[in-house]
Amino acid sequence: MENFIYHRPTKPADAVKAMKDAADGKFLSGGMTLLPTMKQGLASPSDIIDLGGLGNSGVEVGADKVTVKAGTVHANVAIDKGVKKAIPALAALAGGIGDPHVRNRGTIGGSIANNDPAADYPAAVVGLNATVVTSARSVPGDKFFTDIFTTALKDDEIVTAVEFPVPKRAAYVKFPNPASRYAMVGVMVAELKDGSVRVAVTGAGPKVFRVPEMEKALEANFSADAIGGIKVKASGLNSDMHASPEYRAHLVTVLARRAVAAAK
Amino acid sequence: MSAISMKVNGKAVCGAVEPRTLLVQFLRENLGLTGTHVGCDTSQCGACVVHVNGTAIKSCTALAVACDGAEVTTVEGLAKNGKLHPMQEAFREHHGLQCGFCTPGMLMAAVDLVNRKGKTLDEATIRHELEGNICRCTGYHNIVKAIQAGAENM
Amino acid sequence: MDTGIGARVKRKEDHRFITGKGQYTDDINLKDQTYAYFVRSPHAHATIKSIKEPEWAPEDGVVAVFTGEHVAEDKIGGLICGWMIHSKDGSPMKAGPHPILAQGKARYVGDHVAVVIAETKEQAKAAAARVDVTYGVLPHVVDVAKATKSKAQIHDVAPDNTVFEWSLGDKAATEAAFQRAHHVTKLDLVNNRLIPNAMEPRAAIGSYDSGSDHYTLYTTSQNPHVARLVISAFHGLAPEHKLRVIAPDVGGGFGSKIFIYAEEVVCVWASKRIGGRPIKWTAERTESFLADAHGRDHVTHAELAMDKDGHILGLKCHTLASMGAYLSTFASCVPTYLYATLLSGQYAIPAIYAEVDAIYTNTAPVDAYRGAGRPEATYLVERIVETAAREMKIDPAEFRRRNFVTTFPHQTPVIMTYDAGDYDASLKKALEISDYKGFPARKAAAAKQGKLRGIGFANYIEACGIAPSAAVGSLGAGVGLWESAEVRVNPVGTIEVLTGSHSHGQGHETTFAQLVSDRLGVDINSVAIVHGDTDKVQFGMGTYGSRSGAVGMSAISKALDKVEAKARKIAAHVMEAAEGDIEFKNGSFSVKGTDKKMAFGEVALAAYVAHKFPTSEIEPGLKETAFYDPSNFTFPAGCHICEVEIDSETGVTEIVSWTAVDDFGTVINPMIVEGQVHGGITQGIGQALTEGCVYDSESGQLLTGSYMDYCMPRATDVPSFKLGFTETKCPSNPLGMKGCGEAGAIAAPAAVMNAMTDALGVKDLAMPASPHTVWKTLQATKMAAE
DSSP: OOOOEEEOOSSHHHHHHHHHHOSSEEEESSOTTHHHHHHTTSOOOSEEEEGGGGOOOOEEEOSSEEEEETTOBHHHHHHOHHHHHHOHHHHHHHTTSSOHHHHTTOBHHHHHHHTOTTOSHHHHHHHTTOEEEESSOEEEHHHHEEETTEESOOTTOOEEEEEEEOOSEEEEEEEEOTTTOSEEEEEEEEEOTTSOEEEEEESSSSSOEEOHHHHHHHHHOOSHHHHTTOOOOOTTSOOBTTBOHHHHHHHHHHHHHHHHHHOO | OEEEEEEETTEEEEEEEOTTOBHHHIIIIISOOTTSOOOOSSSOSOTTEEEETTEEEEGGGSBTGGGTTOEEEOGGGTSBTTBOOHHHHHHHHTTOOSSOSSHHHHHHHHHHHHHHHOSOOOHHHHHHHGGGOOOSSSTTHHHHHHHHHHHHHO | OOOSTTOOOOOSTHHHHHTTOOOBGGGOOOTTOEEEEEEEOSSSSEEEEEEEOOOOOGGGOEEEEEEHHHHHHTTOOOOOOOBOOBOTTSOBOOOOOOOSSOSSEEOSTTOEEEEEEESSHHHHHHHHHHOEEEEEEOOOOOOTTTGGGOSOOOOTTSGGGEEEEEEEEOHHHHHHHHHTOSEEEEEEEEEOOBOOOOSSOOEEEEEEETTTTEEEEEEOOSOHHHHHHHHHHTSOSSOGGGEEEEOOBOOOOTTTTTSOOHHHHHHHHHHHHTTSOOEEEEOOHHHHHHHSOBBOOEEEEEEEEEOTTSOEEEEEEEEEEEEESSOOTTGGGTTTTTTGGGTTTTBOOSEEEEEEEEEEOSSSOBOOOTTTTHHHHHHHHHHHHHHHHHHTTOOHHHHHHHHBOOSSSEEOSSSOEEOOOOHHHHHHHHHHHTTGGGHHHHHHHHHHTTEEEEEEEEEEEOOBSOOOHHHHHHTTBSSOOOEEEEEEEOTTSOEEEEESOOOSSSOHHHHHHHHHHHHHOOOGGGEEEEOSBTTTSSOOOOSOTTOIIIIIIHHHHHHHHHHHHHHHHHHHHHTTOOGGGEEEETTEEEETTSOOEEEHHHHHHHHHHOOSSOTTTSOSSOEEEEEEOOSSOBOOEEEEEEEEEEETTTOOEEEEEEEEEEEOBSOSOHHHHHHHHHHHHHHHHIIIIIOOOOBOTTTOOBSOOSTTTSOOOOGGGSOOOEEEEEOOOOTTSTTOBOOOSSHHHHHHHHHHHHHHHHHHTOSOOOSSOOHHHHHHHHHHHHHHHO
16 A cells, blocks of 8 residues: 555644645545445545544444444444434444454444445435434435545545434344455335334435335335335346346345344 | 554564554564454454454554553464463364364454353354454354354453 | 264364454465556457556556567466367367457456556556556357357457357267157256356466575466476476475465456466566456456256156257357366266156367356366256156156166266265155145245245266276366375374365364364374475365365375385384284284284384384385375265245245255265255355356456446355265275265256246246346246136
C-alpha cells in the first residue's frame, strides 16, 4: 500500500478540518473495507483520518429508539442486551456481518458510509426506517444511500450515530456469498410501530432498495404467504459469477418470506 | 515515521513505523514475532488473528499506528511460565493441526470464542464461529474437537 | 506408553507450531536482504514489445530490474517438464519454451515478465508498478474445449495448441465390447479447474556467496533435492555441490509445491547479479491464485457398456486436458499415466480405451494437485457406474459388487496390476456405518421438511507410491522414483533419521520416529527426523503421490535392517557369543539361553568405542544408508458414502452425513491417517460444491483471484466425518503400507455429485454445484416437467 499522512483527531471538528485540509483524504473507521482496498492498490489516499480517536462508541436503548454511535463495532451491537431485547433483528444482523474478527473491528459508521452494495447494515437502516446523524445534520435512512458506494455524505461530513426506531417486529435473513460471506441477498422485513411495513433488500442491487408491493401486501396481512407470489424484477439486479439477476430476484422473495416468518 | 508503543504479550515494546505499516508487519518484522502469519490479502483467511485489548482481530487489517498504546497478545503469548495454554494442549491432543500455518490464527480465534461464548460449546456454534479462519489441511474435524475440549479446560 | 506402529502418538512437531515457533520461509531473514517483486502480464496473450525502466531516485530503493534478456545473457535455462509423453502417432509432446522471465511473449495473466529488486518489499512493489511494459495484445483462449480451433497460437511448436494426442488401451477390443452391449451409458463430464491454495503462500530467499562461489535457496518446496537437481542440471545455475536448497517448515503443499517455479529460480539466480545480497520473495495471495500451478481442468466424454445383468463389458472415453500456457514440471503425466491407468476403478472391466488430448490454453500452468489424475479417473468411473446402475435400475451398491475385482493379482487393461484389496469388505462396512438400509426413511423425513435428500457412493482406487523407477522410466519419467534414508545412531544411542521425504503437514517427525521406536525398541523422544535440506540429507525424491509411507518409510526400514544387522555383530563380539545366538527384542540384545544382555544404547556406544570387535572385519560406528525402490505401485481403495440435503427453494446443499471406509494397508498412526482423510475429503467437497477457478473467456482475466470470489471450504461447509478402516497388506513393500494422503480428495467429488444427482433426480450436474447451479438445475427440471 502507498504511504499516507496519518491523523488521529480526538474531536469531530478536528476530523472535519483534517479532511478539508487533505488533498485526497479518507476517513478510517474500522478499516475492514478501506484497508484491503488500499492493500490492493485500488485506493491511495493522501491522508488517513482515523476516527478511532473520537471515542464515539456505544449503544443507547430507549423505549422507542435505539441509538448506535458511529464507532460502535458490530460485535458490541450483536451482544448488547438492550438491542437484543428492543430490536433482535438488528442484533442478529450485526452478529452475522463478516466473521467474529471483522465484527470486533468493523463499525456501523464505516459500514454505512462506505455503502458497499453487499453490506448488511444498509438493509437495517432503510428497513427499520433509521435516521443517520452526521456531524452536520440528520438524514433519513431512505435518503442516505444514493448510489453504489455513494451516500448523501459530503466529503467532510462524518456519521456520528444511527437512530433506529424500535419496531413492532422485524427480522433480517441473509444469503451470504459463498466465498466472501458478504450478502449476496439480504432482506430486512420490519413492521413498525405505526403499522407500516418495510422490506429492504441489500446485496441484490447496486444499492439497498425497498419492495413496495411486498410492503403493501404485508400491511394487509403480515404473513409469509401474503408475499409468496410477489417477485421483484430481475433486470437491474447485480450479476456476477455467484448469482444471476434472476437468482437474486428469486432469493429476494424466498428470504423475505423467511424474514416474515421469523419476525419478532 | 511514527513512534508507537504497545504492550505485547505482557512486555512493553516500542518502535518507529510508517503510517502504512500493518499491525502484522510490526509484529513480524519489528518484533520478530513470526508466529502470526499472513495467508491472504483480503482479510479472509484468519492466519493473522491476534488479540488487541482482549478481542480477536485480523492484524493484517489494522494499522500499527492505530494500535498505539494497545495491549496485544499473539500466539507466542498464550503459554504462561512454560506451561501450554489449555487450547494449545487441546490442539496437540486432538490433532487439530497439520502444516501449522493457520494454527496460530485458529488458536487465537478459539480462545477469543471461549472468552465470548463460554466453556460449553456445541459443534454447530464452533463451526459457525470459525467463519473467519480457513484451514486447508484438517477438514476442520479435529479443530472442532480440539476447541470443544480446549474450551472445557480453560 | 506404546509409541510403535499402530499407536496414536501425539505429534512431536506440534509444540513448535502451537507456540508460534515454526520456521516457515517467510519467517527467515538473512543479513542485508533485498526484496523481489514480479512484474506480471496483465494480458492473457501478448507480445512484449519493450520493457522500460524510469529513472530511479535513491528513495525508490531500487537495486536492479531484470528481464528475459538478462536471463538469456546468463544462459539460464527454461523451466522443464520432466515426463515425456508420445502421441498416438509416435511424435514427442510439443513443449514450448518456458523461460524464467518472459522472452518476447506473455502467455497468461500473471506470467512473469520482469523482476524488480529493491531495499524493501514496499519499494519493490511500488517500483514494479512503474516499470513500463509495452504489450502487443494477441488473440487468446482460456477454454480447453475451444483451444484447438482458436485463433490464438500459444506456442510455435504446437499447431492447434495441441501438446499431444495420446491413447491407452485396446481400441478394437473395446469397440467389440460395445458391439455386444445390452446397455450403454453415456456421460459428459467437466472436471473443474482448481487452485490449490496451501495456506502458506510460496516464498523463496536466494543467496549467493562469492567467497565460496556457492548458492543457497530457502524455498517452500515438497522436494528440495529435485529442485536442486533441476536448477543445476536444466537451469544451469550451478553444479549441485555448489547449490544448497533448504525447505524449512512448509505450510501445506497439496502438489502445488512440487514444481520448480520461475520466481524461486529468479531469486537464487539474481542474487549473484546484485553482488550476492540475498533476495527474498513472498507471494501475495493474489499471486498464488495467478501463478501457482492449478489442478484438474478436464472435459470428458465417456461411455460404459454393460450386458443385460449389469456386468461391465467395456469403457471408453475421450478427454481434453488443459495444460495451461506452459508445461509445468510433471504436467504431462497427470492426465495420462496418473489418470487413464486408473480407469478400471475397482472393477473387472475386460476392455478399456482412453484418448487424451493435452491442450495449451492462455491460463496458468496446470499440474498435479492432491490426487493428480486419480481424482479425475475416479470421478469419471464412479459417476458413470452410478449413472449406469440407475439407468439399469440396479441398486448402486449391488451394481458395484457385481463388477468388483475379487481375485489378486489382477491385471487391468490399462497397465496396472492390482496387488491386494478387498473391495467388498469396505463396501460392506461403509453400508453398515452409513446405515444404508435406513436411507429411504431419512429421505422421507427430509421431504417432510421440504428438503431433497440424496445418497451417493464413490468406490475409489488410486495408485500411490509412484514407482518403481524402471516402470516409470519406461512410461516417460525423467527421474527414478525411489527414496533414500540414512539412520545415524549416535554413541549414546540416540538416533537421527535423514530422509528424502519432506513433511509439510503430514507428521513425518512423528510417524517416522514411531517406525524407529517400534523396530529398535528405543524411546521415541530419542529419535529425530531430519529432512528438507540438501546439505544434510544425501538425496531424496520428496513427498507427493502419497509416497512417503510406502516408499520413504520403506527406505528407512531397509536402513534399520542394516543397523540391526551390524549391531548384532557388534553385540556378539562384545558379549563373546556367536552371532546366531544373538536375539534382539524390546531394545536389547541378549544371548540365547544366558542372562547376558546389552541395551541398544550400549551396543551403539560399543560400536563407536570400537574396543571389543575386530575393526578389520567390522567398521567402527553405527550408521547405515538405504535407497529403496518398490516393486509395484500401491493401491489404496475404499468406499465413501455421502448424504446431502438440498433446500429446493434456495439451492443450498448441506452434507448431512459422510462415511469413509478406507484400506490403506498398514497404518502407522491412526490419528494422523484420520486427519489426512478428513482433509482430503474436505478438499474433494470443495471441488464438488464450492471451488472453481474461472477465467473470463472475453478478457482472459482470472475472475477468481482472491478469497472474495474463490470459495474455500469453511468449517460450516463440511460435517464431522464417520471413518472406518479395512486392511489388506500391500505386498510390494516391507511395511505393507499403501498411502493415505490423497484418498479423500479422490473419493469425495464423485460421492458428493452422485448424492446430489440422486437428490435432484438428474443425470448431469456441473461442479462446483453451487446454490446457483443447483437452483438453475431445479428450474430446468421444473420447466421440463411443466
